[in-house]
Amino acid sequence: MSHFRKFMWAVAAASMLLVPAAAPAQDAYPSRPITMIVPFPPGGVADQSGRPVAAALEKILKQPVVVTNRPGAGGAVGMAAAANAKPDGYTILMALSSISIIPEADKLFGRQPAYQMSQLAPVALVTADPTVLVVSADSPWKTVEDFVEDAKKRPGEISFSSSGVYGTLHMAMEMFAHAADIKLRHVPFSGGGPALTALLGNHVQALASGPGPVIPHIKAGKLRALASWGEKRLDALPDVPTFKELGYKDVEFYIWSGVFVPAGTPEPVMKVLRDAMRQVVEDPEFKSAMEKLQTPVVYMDAPEFQKFWDRDAAMLAAAVQRVGRIEEKKQ
Amino acid sequence: MTDTLSNLFLGFTVALSPDVLLFAVVGCIIGTLVGMLPGVGPLAGISLLLPVTFGLNPTTAIVLLAGIYYGAMYGGSTTSILMRIPGEAASVMTCIDGYAMTQRGRGGPALAIAAIGSFIAGTVSVVGLMLLAPPLAAVALRFGPPEYFALLTLGLLVLAFLTGGSMPKSLAMAALGLFLGTIGIDLMSGFFRFQYGLIELGDGIGIVPVAVGLFGISEILLTAGQETPPQVQKPKLRDLPPSREELRAAMGPVGRGTVLGFLIGIVPGSAHVISSFVSYALERRLSRHPERFGKGAVEGVAGPESANNAAACGSFVPMLSLGVPSGPIPAVMLAALMVHGIAPGPLLMQQQPELFWGFIASMYVGNLVLLILNLPLVGLFVNLLRIPYAYLYPAILVFCVLGVYSVNNSVIDVWIMTVMGALGYVLRKFDFEVAPIVLGLVLSPMLETALRQSLAMSSGSYAIFIDRPIAVGMLAVAAALFLVSFLPALKRGAGWRRTIGLET
Secondary structure: OHHHHHHHHHHHHHHHOOOOOOOOOOOOOOOOOEEEEEOOOOOOHHHHHHHHHHHHHHHHHOOOEEEEEOOOHHHHHHHHHHHOOOOOOOEEEEEEHHHHHHHHHHHHOOOOOOOOHHHEEEEEEEEEEEOEEEEEOOOOOOOHHHHHHHHHHOOOOOEEEEOOOOOHHHHHHHHHHHHHOOOOEEEEOOOHHHHHHHHHOOOOOEEEEOHHHHHHHHHOOOEEEEEEOOOOOOOOOOOOOEOOOOOOOOOOOEEEEEEEEEOOOOHHHHHHHHHHHHHHOOOHHHHHHHHHOOOOEEEEEHHHHHHHHHHHHHHHHHHHHHHOOHHHOOO | OHHHHHHHHHHHHHHOOHHHHHHHHHHHHHHHHHHHOOOOOHHHHHHHHHHHHHHOOHHHHHHHHHHHHHHHHHHHHHHHHHHOOOOOHHHHHHHHHHHHHHHOOOHHHHHHHHHHHHHHHHHHHHHHHHHHHHHHHHHHHOOOHHHHHHHHHHHHHOHHHHOOOOHHHHHHHHHHHHHHOOOEEOOOOOOEEOOOOOHHHHHOOOHHHHHHHHHHHHHHHHHHOOOOOOOOOOOOHHHOOOOHHHHHHHHHHHHHHHHHHHHHHHOOOOHHHHHHHHHHHHHHHHOOOHHHOOOOOOHHHHHHHHHHHHHHHHOHHHHHHHOOOOOHHHHHHHHHHHHOOOOOOOOHHHHOHHHHHHHHHHHHHHHHHHHHHHHHHHHHHHHHHHOOHHHHHHHHHHHHHHHHHHHHOOHHHHHHHHHHHHHHHHHHHOOOOOHHHHHHHHHHHHHHHHHHHHHHHOOOOOOHHHHOHHHHHHHHHHHHHHHHHHHHHHHOHHHHHHHOOOOO
């Protein structure tokens, strides 16, 4: 018995360590630390733009902004956590374009959606990076025209890698393939890194990727960029045309990141956050951090961002629908 | 060669400059402490501390992270050996014989051998990394999905040699592990499998909560269930250093583990975790007394621990020479570099020689610091065992919960750990070995993905495995191994049922 009692005492003592300090009473927002949910692991794109935003917000709001990584199920876990959080402004979300894909894919498979897009309200767009179509430097394709011509000759034989099925990199490629009316072979990987490794090893022939990871390989002469999905050419790749220039007028795609709050967050709180985000993008430390990441800051305030998001979500929804349920298709 | 030497000299001037050296030491200490937290292995440790490095300059940041990485590896073996709690998948095999050694009062030598083995493996692999990185990296890139599949098939065959108990029981456990590995999003179709409405299961069942539950929690439950409480150990000073026989027994496994681990580590992907399993199986197979494995064989600690460290080092080969994220840990390291405005890529070595060679040199320094730090600490750690179980075990439980939760901030992970603890308890009561479950869980998603990616590449034609020389070579070795393992059974005719444990 004495053993058992000792055990219980020790459990009680140890669990005392876990009791959080009582929260102070409510005051003008923000009166206590804010949690920023990043639904991806540390080191990913969302984390890399989330942390500088959090650091700048901290200075502006005079409250700690704690970044919490809640990875899982391609971001669905963290986004659902934010969508279902109390709408009081103390939980904010740093999300990527995939926020619009997950509910669509859930719908496609007829499963209980992890969250609805209507459960989240946009605060500010922070970055938007167009994807770039890259092929091996040893490949015969010098232009998009070469690529499309070859793909038409042998449908379904040119393969591309992606960050995962219905992932952003898959969707970008799907948009281009649809517009060019070509059939490509899809080999999904788990994440942009392994997808790039597969292209570098010549296991696949093409990849749509964010510019950051591929630019060093383009400069080193291992990869060739054929086109970008942006509205205008990338500063880092001035010779690479956009799909729009090449006549694919609907082929426009960005990997973007933005700050969201749970829907129903009171208007005064929203205003504080929107004003704060406006100052964040002007913050010199934030700017230099984003410059180092070679990620252009593209700021949009809530109303504008909402429009951008609606358009993007509709485009992605259409792409997801076109891809359809994978296992129903005959390869 | 002279180039390499002068570059290395440059590296050491960077690594030994006071501030960089300070960060290497600080990284090693933080890493050791983080690694001691049950469930928090090197990956979690680095990820959690990544933000801390954002304010540093790139060289110190990468040196600090490398220190944390190595430190966490060393620290992880401490909890595996003393408390049977693996910090990550790679230290699962260390739990088995390491903990058995602790129970026999040889915890000190086990820790010392793990530290020495890791040091040798780490140092030798850095030499390999330094001299062979560019040519090896080119080979590493040739590993696409079909080659990966062949490699993992070899890993699967290792199962047969992993445990000494009954073969059907081991295979049943491996099958359970393989099944658990199918939970989560199907990578090829986006379909959720066996998630029962829990989106947290979307990424599958994490290896860490399973390993901590099956090994650590079940051990605590088993101890609590004993009629008489186990004697608290009182380690004596003269029992701390390994004996001459133990050191001699460890040397072969350390050497083989180093080579094996380094080669497996180079392959891009997460295959490096299988290096410790393969090394353990190899040592058990080569040993003249395989029955000692599982009961505190020195080789069972020395081999896997060395393989594990060498693999970690090998995984830097593609990262540093090509800038490809060759595994989860190098991916986080690359992210850290990107935060500092350094674009990792094939030109890293030319554009950032100070960073590259400073990093290499700091790996030598870090390994040495850890050896110096850890050998004296062995005495301190072993004394943790003096704490009466009534206090030690609840504390361990609390730290297990904290550690497992902190990896993904997920309560579901804590539940998985709890369920696996109970499952491990029941299985071990019935004399099932739990290590094959972990190996199955590690292998199954990788194996499935590689197979299906290969078939996606070839549009469904299995000829892809025959057309590619590396893949067909490895598959041939696998087939040969499979047949060889049946040879003795065939020779002995009717007695085969007994030899594979169907009748005992």
